[in-house]
Amino acid sequence: MADSGSVPARRCGSGSVSSVSMDTISALTELEDLENIYQQLCSEEKEVEAELDRLVGQESTIHTKMLALQRMGPKLQLIEGDASQLSGMITFTCSLAENVSRKVRQLDLAKTRLYNVIQRADDILDLKFCTDGVQTALRNEDYEQAAAHIHRYLSLDQSVIELSRQGEESSSVDASLVLLQEAEQKLKVIVSEKLDEAVAAVDLAQVERFFKIFPLLGLHQQGLARFGQYLCTQLAAKAEENLILATGGDVGDKRAPLIFADTLTLLLEGIARVIETHQPIVETYYGPGHLYTLIRHLQEECDKQAQKIVDKFIQQRGYHNKFQIVQNSMLKTIPELDPVLTEVTIMNARAELYLRFLRRRILADFEVGDIQSITKEHQQNVEKLLKHCQLSRTMQELIGYYIPMEEYYMRESVNKAVTMDTYEKGQLTSSMVDDCFYIVKKCISRALSSSSIDCLCAMINHANSVLESDFREVLYNKLRQGFPATTLQDIQRGVSSAVSLMQSSLQQGKFNTLGIESTENAKTAFLNDCAKLFTQGTSSVEQAKIESCLSDLVNTSTKFKDLLQEGLTELNTTAIKPQVKPWISSFLSISHNIEEEEFNDYEANDPWVQQLIVNLEQLMCEFKVALSPVIYDTLTSLMTSLISIELEKTVLKCSFSRLGGLQFDKELRSLVAYLTTVTTWTIRDKFARLTQMATILNLERVTEILDYWGPNSGPLTWRLTPAEVRQVLALRIDFRSEDIKRLRL
Amino acid sequence: MSMEDYDYLFKIVLIGNAGVGKTCLVRRFTQGLFPPGQGATIGVDFMIKTVEIKGEKVKLQIWDTAGQERFRSITQSYYRSANALILTYDITCEDSFRCLPEWLREIEQYANNQVVTILVGENIRHNFFLLVISCALYVWSRNLILVLVGNKIDLADKREVHRQRAEDFAEAQSMLYLETSAKESDNVEKLFLDLACELIREAKQNKLDNNDTAPMPGEGKTISYLSCCNVN
Ligand SMILES: Nc1nc2c(ncn2[C@@H]2O[C@H](COP(=O)(O)OP(=O)(O)OP(=O)(O)O)[C@@H](O)[C@H]2O)c(=O)[nH]1
Numbered sequence A: 001m002a003d004s005g006s007v008p009a010r011r012c013g014s015g016s017v018s019s020v021s022m023d024t025i026s027a028l029t030e031l032e033d034l035e036n037i038y039q040q041l042c043s044e045e046k047e048v049e050a051e052l053d054r055l056v057g058q059e060s061t062i063h064t065k066m067l068a069l070q071r072m073g074p075k076l077q078l079i080e081g082d083a084s085q086l087s088g089m090i091t092f093t094c095s096l097a098e099n100v101s102r103k104v105r106q107l108d109l110a111k112t113r114l115y116n117v118i119q120r121a122d123d124i125l126d127l128k129f130c131t132d133g134v135q136t137a138l139r140n141e142d143y144e145q146a147a148a149h150i151h152r153y154l155s156l157d158q159s160v161i162e163l164s165r166q167g168e169e170s171s172s173v174d175a176s177l178v179l180l181q182e183a184e185q186k187l188k189v190i191v192s193e194k195l196d197e198a199v200a201a202v203d204l205a206q207v208e209r210f211f212k213i214f215p216l217l218g219l220h221q222q223g224l225a226r227f228g229q230y231l232c233t234q235l236a237a238k239a240e241e242n243l244i245l246a247t248g249g250d251v252g253d254k255r256a257p258l259i260f261a262d263t264l265t266l267l268l269e270g271i272a273r274v275i276e277t278h279q280p281i282v283e284t285y286y287g288p289g290h291l292y293t294l295i296r297h298l299q300e301e302c303d304k305q306a307q308k309i310v311d312k313f314i315q316q317r318g319y320h321n322k323f324q325i326v327q328n329s330m331l332k333t334i335p336e337l338d339p340v341l342t343e344v345t346i347m348n349a350r351a352e353l354y355l356r357f358l359r360r361r362i363l364a365d366f367e368v369g370d371i372q373s374i375t376k377e378h379q380q381n382v383e384k385l386l387k388h389c390q391l392s393r394t395m396q397e398l399i400g401y402y403i404p405m406e407e408y409y410m411r412e413s414v415n416k417a418v419t420m421d422t423y424e425k426g427q428l429t430s431s432m433v434d435d436c437f438y439i440v441k442k443c444i445s446r447a448l449s450s451s452s453i454d455c456l457c458a459m460i461n462h463a464n465s466v467l468e469s470d471f472r473e474v475l476y477n478k479l480r481q482g483f484p485a486t487t488l489q490d491i492q493r494g495v496s497s498a499v500s501l502m503q504s505s506l507q508q509g510k511f512n513t514l515g516i517e518s519t520e521n522a523k524t525a526f527l528n529d530c531a532k533l534f535t536q537g538t539s540s541v542e543q544a545k546i547e548s549c550l551s552d553l554v555n556t557s558t559k560f561k562d563l564l565q566e567g568l569t570e571l572n573t574t575a576i577k578p579q580v581k582p583w584i585s586s587f588l589s590i591s592h593n594i595e596e597e598e599f600n601d602y603e604a605n606d607p608w609v610q611q612l613i614v615n616l617e618q619l620m621c622e623f624k625v626a627l628s629p630v631i632y633d634t635l636t637s638l639m640t641s642l643i644s645i646e647l648e649k650t651v652l653k654c655s656f657s658r659l660g661g662l663q664f665d666k667e668l669r670s671l672v673a674y675l676t677t678v679t680t681w682t683i684r685d686k687f688a689r690l691t692q693m694a695t696i697l698n699l700e701r702v703t704e705i706l707d708y709w710g711p712n713s714g715p716l717t718w719r720l721t722p723a724e725v726r727q728v729l730a731l732r733i734d735f736r737s738e739d740i741k742r743l744r745l
Numbered sequence B: 001m002s003m004e005d006y007d008y009l010f011k012i013v014l015i016g017n018a019g020v021g022k023t024c025l026v027r028r029f030t031q032g033l034f035p036p037g038q039g040a041t042i043g044v045d046f047m048i049k050t051v052e053i054k055g056e057k058v059k060l061q062i063w064d065t066a067g068q069e070r071f072r073s074i075t076q077s078y079y080r081s082a083n084a085l086i087l088t089y090d091i092t093c094e095d096s097f098r099c100l101p102e103w104l105r106e107i108e109q110y111a112n113n114q115v116v117t118i119l120v121g122e123n124i125r126h127n128f129f130l131l132v133i134s135c136a137l138y139v140w141s142r143n144l145i146l147v148l149v150g151n152k153i154d155l156a157d158k159r160e161v162h163r164q165r166a167e168d169f170a171e172a173q174s175m176l177y178l179e180t181s182a183k184e185s186d187n188v189e190k191l192f193l194d195l196a197c198e199l200i201r202e203a204k205q206n207k208l209d210n211n212d213t214a215p216m217p218g219e220g221k222t223i224s225y226l227s228c229c230n231v232n
């Protein structure tokens, strides 16, 4: 269609624009121009003809389309009719639906109202029923039933009751209400009295019976308080009995030193059992979240009783006295601290265990209600109850005294071990080192057994201090007395002991000997053990605390290690070097500019290396008996380094013939072979440069070096620089310096 | 150690009477908040904050101790390994100020670094050996920096301890003095950052003195001034 429209327009256009105008033609005078125009017009005519043909060709297609359109006409009329009919139907349906839904809404409203009416009728009936029921139940002393009625009444919608009072039956409803309220008050009084009676009579069945009724009357707090009181009385009686037994003296020798810890354990376990037993009742009848309240009541008694036990403990064990003595260091003798310290740590461990139990139970009880319902406030309350209760404070006080006493015990025991130090000949370390570390380990283990992380950290700090100062002092004194070798042993022992101290504090039985290098491993192992010990409630902060304190201990052991290394280096420089150096320099006096005859002579009578080996053997023998394998090994390593450096310097001052080079090669092999037997370190590496020098000195010709150099070096890694190679080559008197210079290395 | 992501690690311990605001100062610095209604500290709390000073990462290990008497023996065990102690009192509480000498006595007692005497022996070789070990041991003892902090300056109208008094006291004891408010965030940042600067300076100084690679080198005990230093 678009085509047919645009054709005339185009034709018009072409007529006026592309054709040459008549005026132009008339104006032409030249034949050439005319011919040009003619040509142009001819080609234009052809184009127009082609265009016309194309358009005529389209006629039939357009005709067919027109026919199709004509046929569609009536169908469109039909569609229009259908559409308007449909629209009518939709309008009708719509209004119908509107109509129906309005009725449904009305019905719904009516239904709701009906329900309300029924509810209210029910409530009123219930109210009546309750009123009658309560009276009967009260008369029959069926308090559960009465409470159930009151509970029903209390759970009625108060607004409904208000409405009922305004209705026609207001007077009767009013009367019911008054009766019910009276009954409620009466029941509350009765139930309270009955519970008190039951408590007084120590009648658990009755106590529980009335305890269950309280929440029905909306008296949750009161019920829990009274029940708590009852349980507290029970606990108090039992606790007093136990304390009398404990202080009565007749407890058997075995438990006597721990009797207060035992008594405290009994108390705490008793409370835990009470909580465990009564949790179901509280949860069932009071609902979740109320265990906290009951525990708060019980904790008051727990605090009181624990305080009594601790007071007795302090008094009978002379705890404060001992602390005073320690504080003033009045007596030079250590008071009997060991048992009392152990007892304190056990007491604290029990308290921690108990408090963790409480936290678990309380939080679980909150969670039963709704995990989301553990609000920040809940959590804070729990923390406050557990962290700031008297039991916690009492224990914190005990630990507060414990730490200085344990520290004193540690320090004094270490001092004692030092003064009693025995050094026997043939023994590598003095008894003191092992004793010191045994003591330190014991004290840290004891602190750990208190389950208090702060206490443990404090003792690790003190242990570190003892090792860094007192133990260090000891090493000094030994040095002053002139036992450098033993002192080195002691330091070395100190390093490995510090490692094993951490590692084995807890790993009883699982002791494996780690080397000096593994302080980090030991720390990790120790931390794992701590983690196991404090599985519940070891927060990352607490882990970090222990880790930080242990790091200090690791640092100390590193310092011992450095000290040892320095000592050994010094020993090497002062004791070994002055002796070894002349033995090596004597190489200079043995000519290596030799001929066949002398070479054979050397073969028969070794001029140098055998004597050197004998000398070294004697020197090291002295150290071997005096030093432990680890230290001896380090020392031989230092010595071999010394020998290789000295020998290298010496060789560079000599001159060699071909056979002299061979001689040196033989000598070096013997020396390396010997040194390999006396040390566990691989020494080939230390002698690599010398071995390569021997290879060079052994060459036939200067250029032979190229068979070993650069691309020909094979597995050999040259430790000598090209300049050094030339320097060694120059030691051979038979090599010409021009040849050496000419070498391309 | 070199693997870890810091250039320096310092142990800072806060001490002082209960309720003077140690925990609030630490929280303000490490978490940027003033905690409402948190209870007294139990034992020791431990927090870490890494700060950057002049391009160097400084890890501050901050130990917040409990001021209540019964935790004193735990607190004391930390004095010796500390690089710096922040002794805090409350400017609205005369009592907390009066206790300061007592705190200093305690520090003296527990933070004491052994003064190592160089020994003299007869045998020359042995003597030289002793000397080396002595030097190694000598390097163990460190300096301890002490800072006195008067907190709660936002409560100006309730002030009981005059600034001059505190300054005099601090000077007599060779301590730096700073007044802060954890509540208003006054001088808190400055306190810790200046201290970090001073600790770095000290560490560098000691490294120089000893010309040694020991991790925490130092000399015999001196209590040093905290000079002003610019951050970044
Ligand atoms: N107005 C004011 N109150 C402060 C400031 N710092 C702390 N407090 C308040 O002082 C009280 C004690 O603060 P804490 O930080 O718990 O004191 P603490 O020194 O850690 O106490 P202990 O842990 O028991 O040793 C809290 O009620 C704080 O709100 C301060 O800068 N200004």
Ligand SMILES: [Mg+2]
Residues within 6 Å of the ligand: B022, B023, B024, B039, B040, B041, B064, B065, B066, B067
């Ligand atoms: Mg605090």
